[in-house]
Amino acid sequence: MNTVIAFILIFGALVFFHELGHLVLAKRAGILCREFAIGFGPKILSFKKNDTVYTIRLLPIGGFVRMAGEDPEMIEVKPGYNIGLIFNKSGEVEKVILNNKEKYPQARIIEVEKADLEHEMFITGFEQGAEDKLQRFAVSETSYFIVDGNEVQIAPYNRQFGSKTLGQRAAAIIAGPLMNFILAFVILFLLGFIQGAPIDEPKLGELIADGSAAKSGLQEDDVIKSIEGQEMTSWTEVVEMIRANPEQELTFEVVRNGETINIDVVPQANTVGEETIGQIGAYTPVEKGFFSSLKFGAVETYTWTKEILFGLGKLITGQFSIDMLSGPVGIYDMTDQVAQSGTMNLLRWAALLSINLGIVNLLPIPALDGGRLLFFAIEAIRGKPIDRQKEGLVHFIGFALIMLLMLVVTWNDIQKFFL
Template identity: 80%
Template sequence: MNTVIAFILIFGALVFFHELGHLVLAKRAGILCREFAIGFGPKIFSYRKNETLYTIRLLPVGGYVRMAGEDPENIEVKPGYNIGLLFNKEGKVEKIVLNNKDKYPQARVIEVEKADLERAMMITGYEQGEEENLQRFDVAEKSFFIVDGQEVQIAPYNRQFASKSLSQRTLAIAAGPAMNFVLAFVVLFLLGFIQGAPIDEPMLGKLTADGSAAEAGLQEGDVVQSIDGQEMRSWEDVVEVIRENPETSLAFVVERNGETLEVPVVPEAFDTGESEIGRIGAYNPVEKSFLGSLQYGVTETYTWTKEILLGLGKLVTGQFSIDMLSGPVGIYDMTDRVAQSGVINLLRWAAILSINLGIVNMLPIPALDGGRLLFFAVEAVRGKPIDRHMEGMVHFIGFALLMLLMLVVTWNDIQRFFL
């Protein structure tokens, strides 16, 4: 049960910050954001603030920000429609009642002759019994449809995604993956601040109780001056000598509380699968400082970004099998293992997942943020947008292929862990 909660919280946080990036930059560009959703499927919680409906949905497998104009507006006012009009204090149409008009006796009912609710923001039509008297009604910038008693905000063209400049649209889409890198950095920075950031000094950090260092009598804080007569200038020097000498007695000369001690240590052998290395059960030294934690956050974010990109490169070149990929089931299983090792490791795992989510979303694949950015790049080169229907079809096909890949990966996970 704890793993389920940890998985939902971690994945929910990654999706929340990803979508928050989209939301903030879209709103800053003036785009009407109809919904900010965590999860898919039926709503289990909703809250409206200003123009946006914030929802949590049943299936915690993603999220989205529904921006006006990204999909065709699903409510239209066409010639011949009978609609009710409600006005604001300035005499402009504030609400358009499309059905159940008898519930709004104060509404002026007209038959529509023409309507432009994107650019001109006006409606022309005839009131009942006055077919010879064509009237024009100006629609307020912030106005609403009323459908089945529910209000739906009308999106003028200048509030739609497509109306914004290429740079504004690019920032709104790129902000999602960017927030995943920011989240990873913040988590790693906090970890460095809580547990200390590693420093490259020839000093022993924490020791494992059953390691050969503790059994030999070494202690946390011992400064390693030399090993077998070889001077140690950094932690990397210490690690290198230990790794190269499994099951070999090494003479450690250490400084402890102003005294110099010589301690023989035999590194235990550890099989990595490729070679046998030595280890003594000692962690690297750490220090707790703001600048050290800042550097640790940057370095770790960069290191994991590079590792994930190298893994993707191996996948493309065939050095990495698709059977080695993990979907939700595999991630859940790994989260279970990491959760058992403590909160610190769980937070580090969350940071790695956040970086992975940011990188995957930046891949130039249709239906992902990177695919959309690729279309923006093509638009920048050719000087005009690609046909929306063509782009929509490409994204639809890309989404279908991604779902197929997800099914394959999930089935592999199930076979690997349960069959």
Template identity: 70%
Template sequence: MNTVIAFIIIFGALVFFHELGHLMLAKRAGILCREFAIGFGPKVFSFKKNETVYTIRLLPIGGFVRMAGEDPEVIEVKPGYNIGIHLDNQGKVNKIILNNKDKHPNAKIIEVEQADLEHDMFITGYEEGNDEQLQRFEVSERAFFVVDEQETQIAPFSRQFASKTLTQRTLAIAAGPAMNFVLAFFIFLTIGILQGTFINEPILGELTKDGSALEAGLKQGDIVTSIEGTSVDSWNDVVEIIQKNPDHEINFSIVRDGQTMQIPVTPDIREIEGKSIGIIGVYKPMEKSFVAAIKNGFVETYLWTKEILVGLGKLVTGQFSIDMLSGPVGIYDMTDEVAQSGIYYLMRWAAILSINLGIVNLLPIPALDGGRLLFFAVEAVRGKPIDRHKEGMVHFIGFALLMLLMLVVTWNDIQRFFL
């Protein structure tokens, strides 16, 4: 149960901050954001605030921000339609009722002659009972369609995604992956503040309960000055000498409470990649410093970004196979293992997953943010956007292939999980 909770929290946080990046920059550009969703499929929970409906959906495989104009508007008003309209205090239409007009006795009923609800924002038509005089009604930019008593805000072209500058659209799309890197940085920063950051000093950190260091009498905080007569100036020096002496007694010269002491220690043997090395069961020393924590946040984010990019490079060159990829089942299984190691390991795992999500979404693959950014780059070069229908078809095919890849990866995860 703890693993399920941890997985839901981590997944939810990663998707939430990713989509929050899209939402913030889209709203800042003036784009009407109809929905902010965590997950896909049927709605489990929803509420509306201002113009946006916030939802949690059943299938935990991502999320989305539905921006006006990204998809064709599903509600239209065409000539010949009989509609009801409500007017605001300025005489502008603020509600357009498409059915169940009998439930709105105060609405004007008109037969539409012409309507422009994107650019000039007007409706002309004949009011019921007066079919000789054509009337024109100005439509408010914040008007709503009412269908089956459900309100949907009209999206003038000025509030649609396509109306914004190339820079605004690029920022709105790139902000999602960027937020994943920001989230990772703040997780690493928080770990550094709460747990401390590693330092490369010849000081003993926390000792394991079953290590030879504790058995020999070493203590956390001991300052190592030399080992077997060899002076040490850093933690890396200490580790190097220990690893070179598996199962051989070595003499530690340490300073404890201002006094110099000599303590013999026999490193245990550990096999790593067919090679025997010595270990004594001591963690690297740590210090608590806000400045060090900030530095650690940047360094960890950079190093893990580099590591993941190297891994992707190996996947492209064939050094990794698709069988080595993990989907939701594999990530859940790994989360279970990490959760057993403690909260800080779980936090670090969440940060790594966040970086991974940010990088994957930046790949120039249709249906991903990187694919959309690639289309923007082409638009910048050719000076005009690619046909929306053609771009939409490419993204649809890309999404279908991604879903197929996810099914294959998930099947591999299930096989590894049960076999």
């Protein structure tokens, strides 16, 4: 049960911050964001603040920000429609009722002659009881459609995604993956601040109680001057010397409280893969502080980003098998294993997943953020956008292929449980 909670919290946080990046930059550009959703499927919780409905949905496998102008189905008011109009105190149309008009006795019923609810914001038509007089009604920029009792805010063109500059649209899209990198950096910074940032100095960090170091009399913060007469200038050199001498007695010359002492230590043998290495049960030395933690967060984020990109490169060149990929089932299983090793390791795992999510979303694949950015790049080169229907078809095909890949990967994950 704890693993389920940990998985939902971690995945939910990654999706939340990703979508928050889209939302903040879209709103800053003046785009109407209709919905901010965590998960897919039926709504289990929702509330509205300002122009946006915030929802949590049943299936915690992603999220989305629904922006005006990106709606799959646009509501239109066409000539000949009979609609109801409700006005605000300024005399502008506040609500446009498309059906079930009998439920709104205060509405004025008109037959539409012409409507522009994007640019000039008006409706002309003939009101019941005055069919011989064409009237023009100004529509508020914060007005709503009412369809089957549900309110849908009307989006003037200047609040639609497509009305914004190429730079504003690109910023709103790239902000999602960028937030994942920022989240990873913040998590790693906090880990460095709480646990200390690893430093490459010849000094002992925390010792394991039953390790060779503790049993031999070594202590945390001992500075190692030499091992077997060989000068040690970094923690890396200390580790290399210990790893190369399993079950071999080594003489450590250490400085403790200003005093130099010699201690004999026998590294325990441990098999890693096909190699037998020596270990003494000592952690990497750490340094606690704000700036060292900042550096640790930045370096770790960069290092993991590079490693993931290297792995993707292997996948593209065929050096990396699809069997080595993991879907939700595989990630859940790995989360379970990491959760058993402690909260700090679980946070480090969350940072790694966040970086991975950011990188994957930046891949130039249709339906992903990187695919959207690719179309923006083509638009910048052509000087005009690609036809929206054609772009939508490409993204739909890309989404279908991603879902197919997800099914294959998930099936592989499930099979691994029975091997």
